[in-house]
Amino acid sequence: MDIVTFENVSKTYRMGQVDVAALNQVTLRIPQGAFTALVGPSGSGKTTALNLIGCLDRPSTGEVTVAGKRVDRLDRREAAVFRGEHLGFVFQDFNLLPVLTVFENVEYPLLMILDIPKGKRKPEVERALAAVEMADQARKYPAQLSGGQKQRVAVARALVGKPVLVLADEPTANLDSHTAQKVVDLMKRMRDEFGTTFVFSTHDPRIMEQAELTFHLEDGRLMDESVAGTEVRHD
Amino acid sequence: MIKTMRLALKNLMRYKRRTLLTGLLIGVGVVAVMVFVGLSGSFKQAIVGQITDSFLSHMQVHRKGYMASVDNLPLDRMMPAQAYQRLSAILSKADGVEAFSPRIKFGAMLSNYVQTTNVRLNGVDPEKEQAAAPLLSSRVLNAARTDVLLKPGDVLLPELLAKGMNVTTGDTVVLVANNKDGSVNGMTFMVAGLVEGLMGPGGRDGYMHIDDAAALLRMEEREVSEVAIRVRDFDGLDAVSEALRSEIEPILNQQNKPMFEVHTWEQLSPFYNVIRMIDIMTLGIKVILIAVVLISVLNVMMMSVYERVREIGTLAAMGTRPGRIMALFVAEGFSLGLASSLAGAAVGLGILMVLRITGVEVAFGGANQVFVLAPTISPGEVVSACLIVLAVSVLASVQPAAKAARLEPVEALRHV
8 A cells, every 4th residue: 555645746936036846747656664765966856745745835736645645735734633643754953842851852742733641641652762762861851962862852753643654854964874874773663663654855875775665856856766676767 | 721831831941031031021010010009099098088088078969059159158059958858868868878967168257356367167067077077087186175076166277277367276266257148147166176288179178066157157947058978888989979869869949950969079179180190190000011011022922933933843844733833822922921920919019018017108288298108909900910911911922923823834944
């Protein structure tokens, strides 16, 4: 079953007097559970594609289906509800809330988005923190953590609500190679443990190699896709 | 709600100095309002109490048309005996009326056998007058009598007039007056005390027994110039006066015209305008408080939204609904207003308590009238000041909060 499908999706931005095509007639399918990379140089459309999958933006044309639901015409509130219930996000800059402790950051989606009662929240947060090996840092604030630790907390926050799909925009861009590898290993382990589909954008070749499914974008077009070494060209 | 408030508090404490400074500004505003309301309220209470309890009483009833010529003390516009009897019967049964006192007011010539001058006099029933204006006796200096305000044959003279005439308690004076027919009569009286002056109408009048006044004016039947009325509950004065008006103003005389007119102290004393000025100033202070809170909270919240655009984008991306993002920011404004107003109210109450213990001396209407104010504030005023701050804080937060809720997540996440 495909968790994400794009059918002839285009996204055009207006920059001054000029229309810029960030995505141009892209059609793709991401099967459930796939550890998927969107790759390409800067400006290739990776982030735009992630934003469309994440219901953060709407395509100019085409259809986007996520977890069996057409999401390309959701209004702001519907999109927010959908994101809260089905998606998790990991950001390049971690984007942890500085006023909250590690525990509270991971608790946030359960508390403020999914309205899970306190009794059920605590074990879920503890489980997520244990999974990313951050249980012993639960009382610390983000400012007290290293970049790698922050990203592990961000992964725990993305996973705690048991989303079907986690979207990560350049999750290793601000990490050294050793830490980046640890974060990728962690995401893979989480995929194996929770069965969550991971879709991430990257231009780091070492990270790309570890994806099971890779979509190569250039100038807003899908140039090719490869499934664990098998390449399919889109001309 | 609680979780939103908790997160709002954490966000407020993110910029401690800014939050504390804004809170301090709002708190000082609340303190200023409370101290001003407390001081002005007790000032009003003291002055109004002095005016009503020592002379005017709370209300007065006159024969219709009397007030139009009140400065002349007209003897031909007095309330006939039958009319007074009828009014007296009504007042005796009226709800809310504690006491009433008939007065005969007239002008006379005062002589100490050497000099002569004019004097305004009130003929009163001492017991009834004491009940209607209980502080009158406190204005009597060098009183000859301690058991009663005055007795027949006594006169209480205005202090300054007595000094000018070189008359003091125990001296004998002659009072000469014209009655309404123009005939002149004179009687001797003993000065039983000097009445301290008071601002407002009648504040420099003398007093004598009502029987003496009737005799001096050669009244064949007892007429009265006015009836002073004291109500049980001063705060319920309007209700009592309205009830009384509706009962006695429709009463007609033989010419089929209204017989009585009712006036409250507010209509009788020019000091009421000072009271109104104080009320307007209080309103002005509250408007300043509103402006301070509005500008402070609006500024803090706008800065807060601007500084946290990326964070708002993150919250939205994670699936936080726009309404909840808005609630988060409104809760910050509310919390800031709540904490500041409670702190301000506590400090304000503390200052008022200190002022109440030490007392605040205010001279009014002359050096001999010094009031010691003991400022208090009603719980309603404290709650009202806090509610104003809360309401304005929420109001000031709405626009920045709505802006935060309207941010497009994809744009917000790109914000640097």
